[in-house]
Amino acid sequence: MPRSTEKRPIITDINPKSPISEAYRTLRTNIEFSAVDEQLKVIMLTSAGPGEGKSTTATNLAVAYAQTNKKVLIMDADLRKSTMHHTFLKTNRSGLTNILVGQMTWEQAVQPTDIPNLDLLTAGPVPPNPSELLASQRMSALLEELKGHYDIVIVDTPPVLVVTDAQVLSTKCDGVVLVIDSGKVKREVAMKAKSNLDHVKVRILGVVLNNLDRKNGGSYYYYYYGGDR
Numbered sequence: 285m286p287r288s289t290e291k292r293p294i295i296t297d298i299n300p301k302s303p304i305s306e307a308y309r310t311l312r313t314n315i316e317f318s319a320v321d322e323q324l325k326v327i328m329l330t331s332a333g334p335g336e337g338k339s340t341t342a343t344n345l346a347v348a349y350a351q352t353n354k355k356v357l358i359m360d361a362d363l364r365k366s367t368m369h370h371t372f373l374k375t376n377r378s379g380l381t382n383i384l385v386g387q388m389t390w391e392q393a394v395q396p397t398d399i400p401n402l403d404l405l406t407a408g409p410v411p412p413n414p415s416e417l418l419a420s421q422r423m424s425a426l427l428e429e430l431k432g433h434y435d436i437v438i439v440d441t442p443p444v445l446v447v448t449d450a451q452v453l454s455t456k457c458d459g460v461v462l463v464i465d466s467g468k469v470k471r472e473v474a475m476k477a478k479s480n481l482d483h484v485k486v487r488i489l490g491v492v493l494n495n496l497d498r499k500n501g502g503s504y505y506y507y508y509y510g511g512d513r
């Protein structure tokens with residue numbers, strides 16, 4: 285089965301009492317504590333390379349926030365390999381790209397999910413120029429508007445070392461969480477991703493070590509490191 289149509293159960297939704305869900309809540313708490321006195325509304329998730337768990341972490345973090353009765357939007361800004369519509373079983377006929385080219389308002393493009401307090405903005409049709417769209421003035425204006433409407437906006441992006449999209453977008457977000465598959469990604473590669481983000485002076489809120497342990501039936505562990513500034 286192609287990965288894009290794989291079932292993507294959301295553990296924080298279906299099993300909120302599990303230790304894994306608890307770990308996502310801890311991630312949420314750590315992020316909250318990392319910015320006590322500042323406004324931290326738009327949080328971007330990225331990683332060095334593909335398949336490290338960005339979208340999974342983004343989804344569960346968004347659900348963990350929604351479970352605290354915050355009004356949350358999850359935005360699929362991975363315009364090249366979008367998955368959020370599969371995760372939430374929604375249509376991707378229109379989404380972020382339609383807003384960025386001026387065809388729709390965000391109110392028209394956002395869809396409610398089955399999870400209380402959580403709305404979804406899917407990626408929309410694949411554009412020829414994803415980086416340009418994400419770098420646009422319209423994208424900045426959109427995030428500003430969304431901040432006025434939501435308590436938290438979680439942004440899923442492509443890998444930093446593969447395309448420039450995440451780096452470009454990070455400058456428009458309040459903070460970035462770097463997801464690292466500790467079983468797969470070498471230290472130098474992770475450091476390179478971090479230095480690319482440091483280069484554009486984004487605030488790295490922390491690092492999630494995601495380690496898919498396939499041998500033990502697909503369970504996994506992660507650990508969160510608070511970011512230095």
Ligand SMILES: Nc1ncnc2c1ncn2[C@@H]1O[C@H](COP(=O)(O)OP(=O)(O)OP(=O)(O)O)[C@@H](O)[C@H]1O
Nearest residue numbers: 333334335336337338339340341365494496502504
């Ligand atoms: N912690 C985890 N436990 C179990 N499965 C996981 C975990 N993290 C990721 N996966 C699985 O690994 C695959 C890749 O994860 P995901 O799509 O979240 O990564 P990604 O970094 O968003 O990938 P891409 O670069 O393709 O966007 C998915 O099938 C996902 O269900």
Ligand SMILES: [Mg+2]
Nearest residue numbers: 338339362367
């Ligand atoms: Mg992804």
